Amino acid sequence: MNINYLASLIAVIVLFLLAYVGVEAAGLRYFFGVLLPYLAVIIFIVGFVKKIVGWAKTPVPFPIPTTCGQQETLSWIKPAKIDNPTTGFGVFVRMLLEILFFRSLFRNTKMELREGDKLSYEWEKWLWLFALAFHYSFLTVLLRHLRFFLEPVPGCVKFLESMDGFLQIGLPGIMISGILLLAALLFLLLRRIFIPQIRYISLASDYFPLFLIMGIAITGILMRYFIRVDIAGIKELTIGLVTFHPIIPDGIGGLFYVHLFFVSVFIAYFPFSKLMHAGGIFMSPTRNLTTNTRATRHINPWNYDVKVHTYEEYEDEFREKMIGAGLPVEKES
Amino acid sequence: MFNKKLVIAGLIIFVGIITFPFWFNQAKVIAPPEVKLTERAKEAKECVLPDKLKMRGEHMQLLDVWRGTVVREGNRKYVGTNGKEYEMSLSNTCLDCHSNKADFCDKCHEYASVDPYCWDCHIDNPKETK
Ligand code: HEM
Numbered sequence: 464m465n466i467n468y469l470a471s472l473i474a475v476i477v478l479f480l481l482a483y484v485g486v487e488a489a490g491l492r493y494f495f496g497v498l499l500p501y502l503a504v505i506i507f508i509v510g511f512v513k514k515i516v517g518w519a520k521t522p523v524p525f526p527i528p529t530t531c532g533q534q535e536t537l538s539w540i541k542p543a544k545i546d547n548p549t550t551g552f553g554v555f556v557r558m559l560l561e562i563l564f565f566r567s568l569f570r571n572t573k574m575e576l577r578e579g580d581k582l583s584y585e586w587e588k589w590l591w592l593f594a595l596a597f598h599y600s601f602l603t604v605l606l607r608h609l610r611f612f613l614e615p616v617p618g619c620v621k622f623l624e625s626m627d628g629f630l631q632i633g634l635p636g637i638m639i640s641g642i643l644l645l646a647a648l649l650f651l652l653l654r655r656i657f658i659p660q661i662r663y664i665s666l667a668s669d670y671f672p673l674f675l676i677m678g679i680a681i682t683g684i685l686m687r688y689f690i691r692v693d694i695a696g697i698k699e700l701t702i703g704l705v706t707f708h709p710i711i712p713d714g715i716g717g718l719f720y721v722h723l724f725f726v727s728v729f730i731a732y733f734p735f736s737k738l739m740h741a742g743g744i745f746m747s748p749t750r751n752l753t754t755n756t757r758a759t760r761h762i763n764p765w766n767y768d769v770k771v772h773t774y775e776e777y778e779d780e781f782r783e784k785m786i787g788a789g790l791p792v793e794k795e796s
Numbered sequence: 797m798f799n800k801k802l803v804i805a806g807l808i809i810f811v812g813i814i815t816f817p818f819w820f821n822q823a824k825v826i827a828p829p830e831v832k833l834t835e836r837a838k839e840a841k842e843c844v845l846p847d848k849l850k851m852r853g854e855h856m857q858l859l860d861v862w863r864g865t866v867v868r869e870g871n872r873k874y875v876g877t878n879g880k881e882y883e884m885s886l887s888n889t890c891l892d893c894h895s896n897k898a899d900f901c902d903k904c905h906e907y908a909s910v911d912p913y914c915w916d917c918h919i920d921n922p923k924e925t926k
Contacts, residue, residue: 508814512807519803610909612817614826621909631913634860691853694908699828705817708825714849745806 468656471670475678475725482724487717495720495727496700497709503727510734511742518746524763528752531570536757547754554753562744565591565598590654597647601676603627603640604683611701635687645680648673672738675729682722692719829903837893844889846878856912859886887919897921 485491532543548554560566573587607624610616628636652673655665686692696712697719703710733739745751778785778792785792837843843851844858862884865871874884882889894900897920905911 504814508811512811515803515807519800609817613820614907616906616909621911624909625911634856634863635910691857693849693853695828695852695904698908702821702826702828706821706823706826707818708823712828742810 465656465662467665467667468670468674471667471674474671475674478675478725478728479678479721482721483717486720492711492715492720493709495724496711496715497704499727500704500723503731507730507733510731511739514734514739515742515746518743522764523748523752524765526752526754526756526761527748528754529567529749530754534754534757549753549755549758551753554751558745558750561750565594568594589650593647593650593654596643597651600640600644600647604638604644604680607638607640611698612705614698614702633688638687641680641684641687645677645684648677648680652677668737672729672732672736675725675732679722679725679729682718682725686718686722690716690718692716829907831904832896832899834893834896834900836895840893842878842880843893844874844876844882846876859890859914862886886914891919891921895921 482495486495528548530543530547532546533540534547535542535544535549542549544550544553545557545560548557568591569588571587571590573585575583575585577583603623606620607627609620610624613620624638627638627640630637630639652670655661655669655673693712693714696715699710699712700715733741775793778794782792782794782796786795845851845854862874863886865874866884872884874882876882891897901912
């Protein structure tokens with residue numbers, strides 16, 4: 464047992480109970496269904512913008528892009544235009560590929576001692592694969608949820624739904640992204656729990672988001688396949704929220720409020736946690752700078768303005784004395 | 797290395813995307829769909845499951861059970877929790893009472909953005925009334 468993941472798990476269970484008891488026993492529907500979601504959205508947007516502005520204002524003393532290829536140099540040496548970008552366009556392509564396909568994670572290697580003391584490096588692709596599965600299924604679920612927030616529902620959301628549900632298993636039909644989301648989360652969690660090196664560097668702030676998103680996914684899956692809720696009623700609530708005419712329809716079960724509470728906690732927690740890597744990736748100097756380190760001189764923007772006394776000035780000041788003492792000088796007069 | 801223009805443009809795009817549902821609906825009052833009951837349904841007073849909320853949430857699961865029972869077990873009789881007997885049939889039972897499919901099933905489904913594929917095969921208006 465490890466205090467980091469135990470504490471995170473208990474925190475999520477407490478959140479579950481808070482919302483469930485708050486709604487079912489104390490009847491705080493308006494609080495959990497209207498006030499908290501609004502508050503969470505405000506915290507999310509303000510917090511996110513503040514974080515980004517803070518990062519943007521932080522000076523970057525040196526160009527520190529990480530490179531994965533030949534820098535542009537002599538004309539007869541082929542440069543790696545994307546992996547070592549010297550132009551803005553190269554940086555753009557590199558960022559795009561990083562954000563869409565997690566290329567740096569793709570290069571992940573695992574170091575291991577084998578057969579006693581043989582050091583080996585192995586290309587470790589599972590993290591990349593499941594990270595990609597996780598992020599894309601999350602995105603798909605999120606986009607599908609737009610059906611609760613838009614009226615009329617645009618055709619592209621309906622199309623996404625039909626693609627996601629094309630297996631047509633059961634009623635209501637299975638949505639692949641929801642299941643894949645939970646499976647990928649499970650991998651990401653077990654990886655932290657079972658690989659000793661990763662457990663060692665994992666903190667509560669690593670486990671908590673995982674458990675929280677699992678809580679969101681599990682309550683969502685329960686609502687869809689097992690403990691049915693009145694979707695038309697829920698849409699009244701969500702549409703009420705986004706049109707600023709909030710209402711609380713009757714007959715929506717506590718489970719929905721738990722899902723909504725988890726989501727509120729998630730987005731309010733977002734700007735203050737590791738989840739901010741979503742915005743941080745754009746602000747990473749190791750990724751978003753050009754590698755024109757040899758072509759251009761970069762000056763540290765917060766260099767202290769040191770009073771310098773160059774050798775030339777020194778010689779001007781003491782030339783006669785130096786000549787008198789027989790010391791060599793660069794200029795005779 | 798802070799490019800003011802790029803960062804501000806990025807933030808504006810970000811806030812625009814996040815608040816998309818707010819300006820898409822333009823703070824209109826959007827009424828939920830009102831489903832109409834046919835005379836036949838009004839006469840019956842109760843649906844297959846007497847609990848209306850249960851029916852709203854769970855009718856697709858009921859249909860799934862019906863489908864399985866008929867197709868796999870050949871059993872077409874369903875005894876409701878209210879003791880009434882029904883023939884387990886999508887077109888002949890549900891659409892017998894709810895023969896106004898366009899004003900009933902479809903209206904609600906459009907709102908919830910579901911498009912059941914059942915009507916590829918099942919007759920959707922055996923005797924449609926408005
Ligand atoms: C305010 C925001 C949200 C609301 C109002 C909401 C509401 C709902 C509702 C009503 C369902 C049941 C859907 C059905 O029966 O067809 C559901 C399912 C689900 N929700 Fe959410 N949800 C929200 C945000 C999220 C977020 C941020 C996630 C995380 C990715 C998420 C993940 C899921 C999953 C995985 C399901 C399972 C069914 C599926 O795959 O569609 N939800 N949600």
